[in-house]
Amino acid sequence: MKNMGNMGSMMKQAQKLQKKMLKMQEELKTKTVEATAGGGMVKVIANGGQKIEAIAIEKEVVDPEDIEMLEDLVLAAVNDALNKSQDMVSSQMNKLTGGMNIPGLS
Numbered sequence: 001m002k003n004m005g006n007m008g009s010m011m012k013q014a015q016k017l018q019k020k021m022l023k024m025q026e027e028l029k030t031k032t033v034e035a036t037a038g039g040g041m042v043k044v045i046a047n048g049g050q051k052i053e054a055i056a057i058e059k060e061v062v063d064p065e066d067i068e069m070l071e072d073l074v075l076a077a078v079n080d081a082l083n084k085s086q087d088m089v090s091s092q093m094n095k096l097t098g099g100m101n102i103p104g105l106s
Contacts, residue, residue, distance in 0.1 A: 017096070017097070020096055021093075021096060024092055024093075024096055025048075025049075027048075028047070028048025028049060028088070028089055028092060029047055029048055029049040029051075030047070030048075031047060031048045031088065032045050032046065032047050032048075032053060033045070033046055033047075033048075033081060033084035033085050033088055034081065034084075035077050035078075035080035035081035035083075035084055036077055036080075037073040037074070037076040037077035037080065038061055038073040038076075038077075040058075041057070041058045041060065041061040041073060042055070042056070042057050042058070042061065042070075042073040042074055042076075042077045043055070043056040043057075043077065044056075044074075044077040044078050044080070044081040045081065046078075046081035046082055046084070046085040047085065048085055048088055048089050048092075050082060050085055050086070050089075052078060052081065052082075055074065055077070055078070057070070057074070061073065
């Protein structure tokens with residue numbers, strides 16, 4: 001019977017952790033990271049929900065003769081922004097879980 005009490009306690013802790021995680025996920029959707037490429041000519045802002053919120057392109061980098069370069073800069077900035085967003089989420093998850101590696105959370 002002693003183990004049943006421990007199991008109930010573990011379930012309560014798991015429920016508390018789940019509530020904290022849901023709250024943190026909602027909060028992360030309001031936090032943003034910024035990445036740039038081409039010396040700041042292309043800027044991308046992503047949120048903690050892994051969504052791109054904005055892309056800004058300086059007009060000096062828009063060259064109709066070299067669209068490929070612009071595409072590369074946008075791609076680099078988007079990938080960097082998403083990586084920074086993932087790092088932000090992982091960092092917050094580690095704070096929440098105390099560094100425990102829980103599959104499927106990061």
